[in-house]
Amino acid sequence: MLSKASLRFSLQTRQRALTARGMLFSPAAHKRMARSLSSGFQGFEDGVERDSVTVAVPATSANMGPGFDTIGIALNVWNTMTVERSDKLQIHVSGEGSGKVPMDDSNLVVFGVKTAFEQAGMKMPPLRFKCHNRIPFARGLGSSSAGITAGLLAGLVLSGTRVPVWGHETFLQLACGIEGHPDNVAPAIYGGIQLGMHTGERWLSSRVPTPHGLQAIVFIPESIGETKVARAVLPETLTYKEAVYNISRASFLVNALNTGNLADLKYATQDALHQPQRSAQFPHMTPVIEVVTHLQFFRPCSPC
Structure with missing residues (x-):
């Protein structure tokens, strides 16, 4: 909660x-x-x-x-x-x-x-x-x-x-x-x-206002994930396509939370900057994202 x-x-x-x-x-x-x-x-x-x-x-x-x-x-x-x-x-x-x-x-x-x-x-x-x-x-x-x-x-x-x-x-x-x-x-x-x-x-x-009724389901891995290791896999540069991808979805995310339009979260929580790059370090991430997207739940956040 x-x-x-x-x-x-x-x-x-x-x-x-x-x-x-x-x-x-x-x-x-x-x-x-x-x-x-x-x-x-x-x-x-x-x-x-x-x-x-x-x-x-x-x-x-x-x-x-x-x-x-x-x-x-x-x-x-x-x-x-x-x-x-x-x-x-x-x-x-x-x-x-x-x-x-x-x-x-x-x-x-x-x-x-x-x-x-x-x-x-x-x-x-x-x-x-x-x-x-x-x-x-x-x-x-x-x-x-x-x-x-x-x-x-x-x-x-x-x-x-x-x-x-x-x-x-x-x-x-x-x-x-x-x-x-x-x-x-x-x-x-x-x-x-x-x-x-x-x-x-x-x-x-x-x-940003928290929409009424929104709850968090937390998946806790058994292994420790260090921030410096998670950041080490991130690229130094990004393409315009990747930047626009995240800008558009971040805008929709804030708007969905402000308006309570939770249906937009399916797309508004997509990412190109850190989740794909960390999928090898956190092998549970992609399956969890696929399951919650299919069930129309909120997509997970990523480690720091």
Whole structure:
């Protein structure tokens, strides 16, 4: 099931942020939501450091159809993490990825917290991380982006640091600076279906409405798929024919989601830039695409 656009977190006592529903926000609406969120944090102030924080971040599926590095969606599968001040770095992991993720400062949740403290002009103190992971590790469901987002959010709260949102999206800039592309981190931060791009100056995101009743069926491979390996098979150049193929289908995809015309998804999720090139690395991909197309289901997203 698709997640609502939300990031839940608490400051020692678990407090929920308001849930932003699947819609586009005007600047005025965004300001109203920001005021509501601020009141919901019960006294959260700049410069006031915290001793602990608990965050929850959703799984994501990116490269939706023809939207390579551009379109991603949040899913209702969550990793939770509690970070507390300590006398030394400690990492405890349960659930997915236990025994596989790094247990030192190379772990992305630690790197995210460190980046947030650097944003605040501070050095990261010794911390204890308690992570319970429900997102499958390295299976194409945004476990890396969830770690980055969770770490950044926890670090900002612990350091008592606010960052600009409307017109700046500083949180997104920090996350993309680590991840390198927006299609996983944007829905991990904002929820729902997100478009992402770089303007030449900064990363920019925009929400696409989630059609009522749309659900996600996730096929999880038994083998681990590394992003750098998946990207290594992509060609350096494209033909005009391939570019036009994807532009036309990406346009239809966004329009189908906006209008709720799900019948167009059969064609609007076709791709020429990454799915064919990765079919040898992911032998299950082509059979799955053929089955869901025949059954008129949504075509699968591709690993990063």
